[in-house]
Amino acid sequence: NLLLARAAARQREIATRLSIGAGRGRLVRQLLTESVSLAALGGALGLALCRAALPLIENLDLPLPLPVDLRIGIDGRVVLFALLSTLLTGLVFGLAPAWKASRQSYVAALKGDAWKTGRRWNLRDFLVVAQVMTAVVLLISAGLTLRSLHSGAQINVGVGAQNLLLVSVDPGLRRYTPQQEARFFDEVSRRISALAGVQQVSTTTRLPLGPIGVEVGVKDERRKEKAVEVGANLYSIGPGYFQTIGVPVLLGEEFAPRHQNGDLVAIVNQAAARKLFGADDPIGLALGGIYKPYRVIGVVADHRSATIGEPPRPAVFLLRTQTGSLTPGFFGTYLVVRTAADPLSYLAPVRAEIRRLDANMAILDAKTWAHHRDQALFVPRIAAFVVAFCGAMGFLIAAIGLYGVIRYSVERRTREIGIRLALGSTRAEVLRLVIKQGAWLTAAGLALGLAVAALLGRAVQGLLYGIAGTDPLTYALVVPLVAVVALIACWLPARRAARLSPVETLRYD
Known part of the structure; x- marks a missing residue:
């Protein structure tokens, strides 16, 4: 969505290149090179963060009954996998914007065909709805896992004594x-x-x-x-x-x-x-x-x-x-x-x-009862961390995707917004107009996400400790969180639209 928004902002530039004889293949290669370069920067940053995190992983004190060697390194296979993943990411996510940009009518773009008012739902909107839905499901899953873990830590397992030393021999x-x-x-x-x-x-x-x-x-x-x-x-x-x-x-x-x-x-x-x-x-x-x-x-x-x-x-x-x-x-x-x-x-x-x-x-194992209980909660804790991390990443991607779609819409409707301002619309009305678009996308994603999360919650009820798969507190926290972040993602491009000058927008193109 960000690449689509970026391509939309460069419509006139691309149309100008096409009008003076630039080949479509060359244009696609240029846009793909840019997307692969962005992906390469992300891949390099990811490898750097991974290398910085290795000492933290190696020094983890895991509550396991047997010692685990966590000394792992970044070898050639890891670098090759990261390189191929980066290249594939740049090509896959850059191909659609590049193809769309190269297929546009440069005559229409130079004439300002993008000035059309109104809008209809398209693939970008459905992608954003899917992203918001996925983020909601992941966040609710993370919330249920964390709440379940907290509840599990409070469960009375029936063992009354706490000061227990457990020493194993054979x-x-x-x-x-x-x-x-x-x-x-x-x-x-x-x-x-x-x-x-x-x-x-x-x-x-x-x-x-x-x-x-x-x-x-x-x-x-x-x-x-x-x-x-x-x-x-x-x-x-x-x-x-x-x-x-x-x-x-x-x-x-x-x-x-x-x-x-x-x-x-x-x-x-x-x-x-x-x-x-x-x-x-x-x-x-x-x-x-x-x-x-x-x-x-x-x-x-x-x-x-x-x-x-x-x-x-x-x-x-x-x-x-x-x-x-x-x-x-x-x-x-x-x-x-x-x-x-x-x-x-x-x-x-x-x-x-x-x-x-x-x-x-030989003493095979030696631990306290508290440590033994931590071992019993080790797998749920790891699962909670993984689900929470995936939820946070999905949430971030959904927010960025929503921002990209609204930004794209603002770019396409610049002249329409200028006309509205020239005819007397206030900046607050323009702000509401743009935010309303994102609100509909967010509401659709929220509704679908809540429905899917409720179905999944019932399916995994047996894996949760002391809470329901439709835990009201988890839902009550996730819904406003998604709504507030979505509002911020919509407000940033909406604020830019509200600050447009009617004279400049009407003179635009």
């Missing part, structure tokens, strides 16, 4: 037998519990808000063949786990050391109890579907198992010493340590106790 890498592994965790838990300021210690192969892991079909053993299997996440935990992480036991009891060498026992969450046993009291009932029946001894409150946004899934918790290799962890087994102060201040003494028991035991 005795299996040291070829421990199940008996040696059990003795290792019992002893290291006892030693860590003896540290000053440590309130509780337990173990788990899976953390809340972590990988889903093993899912099994469990059933009410009373119903035998008629029982309906319920898909449940399987956890392998140690005694005192729920007390450590602050999840209340609603019925029955929690695992205790005395259960480790007794009958096979299990604890279920509320979601599993509802689906498996309905309104019946689950305490003492047998849980089937695993390799052996387990007796339910407790029901705990629901807490988020995989992601912050989804409802709690059915979950079955088994004692680590009674599961063997049934529930392997992605990062071994986590020691969950609840502390009285900053958990990170306890990392060194916890690591020291592990080293005292086995100097070659």
